[in-house]
Each structure stands twice: as C-alpha cells, then as structure tokens.
Amino acid sequence: MGTFKIEGGIRLKGDITPQGAKNEALQILCAVLLTAEKVTINNIPDIIDVNKLITLLGNLGVKIQKNGQSSITFQSDDVNVGYLETEAFKKEGGSLRGSIMIVGPLLARFGKGYIPKPGGDKIGRRRLDTHFEGFINLGAKFRYNKEDHFYGVEATDGLTGSDMLLDEASVTGTANIVMAAVLAKGRTTVYNAACEPYLQQLCKMLNSMGAKISGVGSNLLIIEGVEKLEGCTHKILPDMIEIGSWIGLAAMTKSEITIKNVSWENLGVIPNVFRKLGITLERKGDDIFIPAHENGYEVKTDIDGSILTISDAPWPGFTPDLLSIVLVVATQAKGDVLIHQKMFESRLFFVDKLIDMGAKIILCDPHRAVVIGHDFKSQLKATIMSSPDIRAGISLLIAALSAKGTSTIQNIEQIDRGYERIDERLRAIGANIVRV
Known part of the structure; x- marks a missing residue:
C-alpha cells in the first residue's frame, strides 16, 4: 500500500495542465x-x-x-x-x-x-x-x-x-x-x-x-x-474534476496558479460555485488564473442573508465529484457553508479526518455537513490519515498541503485511480510531497 508524505504550509506557484477527463x-x-x-x-x-x-x-x-x-x-x-x-x-x-x-x-x-x-x-x-x-x-x-x-x-x-x-x-x-x-x-x-x-x-x-x-x-x-x-x-476533454481540485488547492495554500487549457465552455457552473466561496478566478484565453489570496476568501451569503448552501445536482447542476473539494476549501473560508451531498450516502464520512486536523465541521447526517470557516486564523494540523475514495483522497491531500507540519496519507492507490502522476505534477509547482 503506497503512502504520501506531505510537508504542508508551502506556497505553490506555476502552471498546471489538467489531464484528460x-x-x-x-x-x-x-x-x-x-x-x-x-x-x-x-x-x-x-x-x-x-x-x-x-x-x-x-x-x-x-x-x-x-x-x-x-x-x-x-x-x-x-x-x-x-x-x-x-x-x-x-x-x-x-x-x-x-x-x-x-x-x-x-x-x-x-x-x-x-x-x-x-x-x-x-x-x-x-x-x-x-x-x-x-x-x-x-x-x-x-x-x-x-x-x-x-x-x-x-x-x-x-x-x-x-x-x-x-x-x-x-x-x-x-x-x-x-x-x-x-x-x-x-x-x-x-x-x-x-x-x-x-x-x-x-x-x-x-x-x-x-x-x-x-x-x-x-x-x-x-x-x-x-x-x-x-x-x-x-x-478527450480536460478533466473538470481535476480543474476544480486545482482551484481549491490554490485557494487553500494561498498560491498563484494558472490552470492551462481548461475548455471553459464545458465547465458549466463550476467557476461560479468557487466564486461563491469568495475565490477569485480570472479567465485568460482558455486558461484559469488564480491569484494568491493573501487576505483569504469570504463566503457570499444568499440574497436574503441565509447561509450559503452548495449541493450537487445532475448537469447543468454542480457535479457531486467536487463537493468534497468544496467542503475542504470551506474550512478556511471567512463564513459558513452548508454542504448537501444528495446522491451518495457515504461520501461525507471522511470529514472526521478533517476534524482531527482542527477543522470546524458539524456532520448533520450522512448527506449534510455544516462547515464553519477558520478564515486562516487557525491553520489545519498535520496528521496521519487514509484515503477512502478518489475524491475524498484528493481533498485530504489538499488539506495536508495547507496544514502545518508533515502529514501522511495512506492507501494513495485510491488517489492514483483518478489523478495522473499527481505527486510529480505538484512537485513541479513547488509542493513538498514524496511517494513512499
């Protein structure tokens, strides 16, 4: 069983090209x-x-x-x-x-x-x-x-x-x-x-x-x-789930990253959902530029001031594969978010690992979690964890890259099922990640 060792809290910078979907x-x-x-x-x-x-x-x-x-x-x-x-x-x-x-x-x-x-x-x-x-x-x-x-x-x-x-x-x-x-x-x-x-x-x-x-x-x-x-x-199109993963990574690590050749016309509501979390995305041709969020990112409430709810839905709604990413990103936002995972009853069960890292999350039931953002005033702590599935795995990896200290992620074959040479590509933009 493979393992990643990740030194967190490092700012990343550079270009990254999404794999095929x-x-x-x-x-x-x-x-x-x-x-x-x-x-x-x-x-x-x-x-x-x-x-x-x-x-x-x-x-x-x-x-x-x-x-x-x-x-x-x-x-x-x-x-x-x-x-x-x-x-x-x-x-x-x-x-x-x-x-x-x-x-x-x-x-x-x-x-x-x-x-x-x-x-x-x-x-x-x-x-x-x-x-x-x-x-x-x-x-x-x-x-x-x-x-x-x-x-x-x-x-x-x-x-x-x-x-x-x-x-x-x-x-x-x-x-x-x-x-x-x-x-x-x-x-x-x-x-x-x-x-x-x-x-x-x-x-x-x-x-x-x-x-x-x-x-x-x-x-x-x-x-x-x-x-x-x-x-x-x-x-094959570029992978929209990987694109969303890189957006979340950039925000959580306060990194300046350009995602190349994203096929904007096929991203649907994905950019707007991340903008609701307060993340700045700039369109440059067919690329996405995410500036370093020096002052963090603030969640936009609903028009009437209600807590922002992000839920999955069939296309053109928000893809369920990115809810795990959104949940992790929300842990460092300024404001609160309700994540509602409608399609799968076990997909949110990885939040206990984030809670161990210091995240403020209330798991209401198998489908809903309330995330109370830290606004970067409290950094996540490094820990030892295991990847339960592809999307939870990449979410935990993003959390580890933003955390203070050295984290260990086991069962990384789950991540490799969906992400191509992820450790090599992250090292290319400055990440300290080693495959053991």
Whole structure:
C-alpha cells in the first residue's frame, strides 16, 4: 500500500495542465467495441481506472497500439466474447465500476453482454437498474446470478428501438443505453437522459462514426439505429474534476496558479460555485488564473442573508465529484457553508479526518455537513490519515498541503485511480510531497 508524505504550509506557484477527463475516457474506451474499424483516442489519462479498462479491452481481444503519450489506437475486429464467461473476467470486471459500460456495446454488436457486480469507490449504493431496464426496453433478456453477483443481457435476434423514460438521469446508464441503441433497429428516444459534457462527447464521437443521434446536450436524445459504425479519431476533454481540485488547492495554500487549457465552455457552473466561496478566478484565453489570496476568501451569503448552501445536482447542476473539494476549501473560508451531498450516502464520512486536523465541521447526517470557516486564523494540523475514495483522497491531500507540519496519507492507490502522476505534477509547482 503506497503512502504520501506531505510537508504542508508551502506556497505553490506555476502552471498546471489538467489531464484528460477520467469519466469521459471510461465511456469513450467502451465505445471502441462498437466497430471493427480503427478508433484513435487522444488525451487519454494515465490513471489506474483507465489503464484497468484498457487491459480489460485487450483481454477481450481488442488490438491496442500506443501512438505516443496519451494517444492509443484500438481495433475491435476480433473480439473474444467467450472471455466474458471466464473466472478471470469475473475477477477483472468486478474491480472497476466503469466496466459496466462494455455491456451496451457488446449487446448491440454481438447480442450479449455480461458483467460481474462492479467495484469502485465505497461512497454508498450505486444502483444499476437504469442500465438494465434500458436494455430490456430495447428487447434484451435479463438474468442475474445472485451467488456470483453476475449480470447478463442477451438479444439473439438483435435490439429494437424503443421510447423510454429513465428513472434517474444516470450518466453511465445513459451512455450504456445510447451505445446499445445506435445499432438497434428503428428509433429510440431516451427522456430524462444525462447531458453532462462527457455524455455529449460520447454522442459526438458516435455521430462521427456514423450514428444518428440528435438532441445532444439536452435531456431528450433521439437515436435512429444504423447497421454499422466506422472508425474515427477523438480527443478527450480536460478533466473538470481535476480543474476544480486545482482551484481549491490554490485557494487553500494561498498560491498563484494558472490552470492551462481548461475548455471553459464545458465547465458549466463550476467557476461560479468557487466564486461563491469568495475565490477569485480570472479567465485568460482558455486558461484559469488564480491569484494568491493573501487576505483569504469570504463566503457570499444568499440574497436574503441565509447561509450559503452548495449541493450537487445532475448537469447543468454542480457535479457531486467536487463537493468534497468544496467542503475542504470551506474550512478556511471567512463564513459558513452548508454542504448537501444528495446522491451518495457515504461520501461525507471522511470529514472526521478533517476534524482531527482542527477543522470546524458539524456532520448533520450522512448527506449534510455544516462547515464553519477558520478564515486562516487557525491553520489545519498535520496528521496521519487514509484515503477512502478518489475524491475524498484528493481533498485530504489538499488539506495536508495547507496544514502545518508533515502529514501522511495512506492507501494513495485510491488517489492514483483518478489523478495522473499527481505527486510529480505538484512537485513541479513547488509542493513538498514524496511517494513512499
């Protein structure tokens, strides 16, 4: 198990470039299974979760050619569907939540798709009903082996378009259904579809391959099925979660940092949420410049003077993946903030570690926490802690970089699942962080 040792309280300075988006990469990589032709993906993040999925594709028989850093060409012209029924696949597929999105493409192209119950972050229940209800609507037969926790869908006569209203705007569920529907016979409408930029990117990529998807960017997608898809070249967006992480890092450490090439048009409300915390963000071309906050940052209350509440919501609302960052940043703000995590019931449980560091946080229930900001009058204290999941891990790392003394973070594989060479990149802007 890896460990970070961090000397906190050091001002950072310089430029940092966000990696390719993890959440987009997991969708895009699964989509290469939809065609026998070559698909080249650029700006792929070199992180554990993405590399696990690439290995899984290779084990399925997908040809993988590395073109250089962050660029890979895939060709799925000799897929071994039988691998899905092996013990090796049950173990491999169960270690990565993103593996669920291979089911839609496999079902569409080969008439069957299997997956063990996926793993991932321990942040609460993450249901799969939306995925499989969508496949059933397209004509697939569903089965579940309770002993092995193994899911399966089959459509020996192919899939047929259908009108469906999703029970939740699931991003991975929408992606899976769209990838199945592009090769189905006839027309499919998906209402209450997720419309995150990553889902938009998937739809744009599929359209470039010959799919016919309209309504991209809205919650109503219309898909006219086609017989086959062609190859394409696609570039993954910069990771908005990493961008938000760097904004929080700059504010907490009073550092002057420029985040390069952020794709402003795809950030949605993220910059404004950080501005509500009092953080100054300047747009310079496609970069974000954060000046050193010498005098701290003051929380903006609601119009009527009520305590600021920051909550997550489906896009274009605020992404739940950044609530952990916002919570940490609020610990040193001037003012109070209510954090309301609606989607996952275990995501706020890492706050006990921040309380150990001296943060003033009241955990109201599994979904809500009140943060009373220190206004930098009391610095967080260094401590020994363990990373419970990707987003809590990066939040604790930011806290450690701002704290007085040397902190130790264990189980850093959780951070490596979502952040590429984070220790090297932080050292490049002046951080004192060592991987043990």
